[in-house]
Amino acid sequence: MTTRAGFVALIGEPNAGKSTLLNRMVGAKVSIVTHKVQTTRTRIRGVAMEGEAQIVFVDTPGLFRPRRRLDRAMVAAAWGGAADADVVVLMVEAHRGITEGVETILEGLEEIGSGRKVALAINKIDRVPAEKLLGLAEDLNSRYGFAETFMISAERGHGVDDLRQWLAGKLPESPWLYPEDQIADLPMRMIAAEMTREKLTLRLHQELPYQLTVETENWEERKDGSARVDQLIYVVRDGHKGIVLGKRGETIKAVSQAARAELEEFLDRKVHLFLQVKVRPNWLEESERYSEMGLDFKDGN
Numbered sequence: 012m013t014t015r016a017g018f019v020a021l022i023g024e025p026n027a028g029k030s031t032l033l034n035r036m037v038g039a040k041v042s043i044v045t046h047k048v049q050t051t052r053t054r055i056r057g058v059a060m061e062g063e064a065q066i067v068f069v070d071t072p073g074l075f076r077p078r079r080r081l082d083r084a085m086v087a088a089a090w091g092g093a094a095d096a097d098v099v100v101l102m103v104e105a106h107r108g109i110t111e112g113v114e115t116i117l118e119g120l121e122e123i124g125s126g127r128k129v130a131l132a133i134n135k136i137d138r139v140p141a142e143k144l145l146g147l148a149e150d151l152n153s154r155y156g157f158a159e160t161f162m163i164s165a166e167r168g169h170g171v172d173d174l175r176q177w178l179a180g181k182l183p184e185s186p187w188l189y190p191e192d193q194i195a196d197l198p199m200r201m202i203a204a205e206m207t208r209e210k211l212t213l214r215l216h217q218e219l220p221y222q223l224t225v226e227t228e229n230w231e232e233r234k235d236g237s238a239r240v241d242q243l244i245y246v247v248r249d250g251h252k253g254i255v256l257g258k259r260g261e262t263i264k265a266v267s268q269a270a271r272a273e274l275e276e277f278l279d280r281k282v283h284l285f286l287q288v289k290v291r292p293n294w295l296e297e298s299e300r301y302s303e304m305g306l307d308f309k310d311g312n
């Protein structure tokens with residue numbers, strides 16, 4: 012069977028209901044961490060499966076804070092994440108309609124160009140009468156050529172299945188980007204990798220090897236309530252491995268302790284963290300798909 016996979020950016024003003032929708036689509040387990048994901052630089056917010064399609068939801072941070080004057084170049088840069096996504100979903104609150112913030116986003120959508128991949132999701136339809144919805148949908152569609160319009164209530168679940176199915180159909184044919192058994196805790200794995208990378212940066216400063224990346228390879232919940240986390244630190248050269256390990260392994264040991272402490276605090280339970288350094292000259296090519304997207308979780312830059 013043909014598999015599909017790709018990136019979906021949920022955009023909208025603060026409070027539009029992005030997290031609520033994401034949690035509906037992705038499932039309860041991830042919802043526990045998605046709010047925290049925003050506090051990191053990690054941009055994957057969750058992964059949903061729909062039939063044979065894997066939908067990877069990405070964040071587009073810092074885009075929609077109301078600003079009076081928008082510097083075009085800045086906006087273009089900030090829109091990069093959305094532009095690179097395979098599909099974009101703009102969420103608008105039914106009862107608030109076209110606010111100044113929504114206007115700003117509509118302007119920004121022009122930067123993306125074609126509306127073929129942008130869907131409109133009018134959310135919180137439970138808060139307004141049906142006849143008002145049609146007018147709003149028409150208004151919005153007259154301002155931007157959305158590929159499709161959905162009326163949803165993220166909170167109650169109305170219309171969410173239709174939207175997810177539509178998204179799945181829009182994604183390119185592709186092998187899945189993440190193993191199925193990692194999907195639920197993917198955001199957590201990435202937060203943990205980001206923490207280790209941060210500790211390495213603090214410890215090594217300018218010495219930090221170029222093109223270093225951290226990946227969480229294994230995440231195991233133990234019966235005693237603790238978690239065992241295995242991470243690989245990839246470097247591109249043998250010499251870099253020595254730098255990361257440090258004299259008699261001092262550097263890696265200090266990094267491991269600091270990262271573990273932070274992870275324990277974050278999770279509020281005991282963590283056993285195991286770090287291993289590997290030389291992988293070609294990792295950049297392997298992660299091409301991600302750098303294309305401007306995603307920084309592979310290299311943390």
Ligand SMILES: Nc1nc2c(ncn2[C@@H]2O[C@H](COP(=O)(O)OP(=O)(O)OP(=O)(O)O)[C@@H](O)[C@H]2O)c(=O)[nH]1
Binds near residue numbers: 028137166
């Ligand atoms: N009535 C109603 N409320 C909703 C619906 N969807 C979300 N909400 C509520 O709207 C509020 C904001 O929802 P969030 O999902 O946190 O919004 P967000 O877009 O992620 O917000 P930021 O994280 O600030 O960007 C919450 O109180 C939700 O319960 C809906 O369909 N109907």
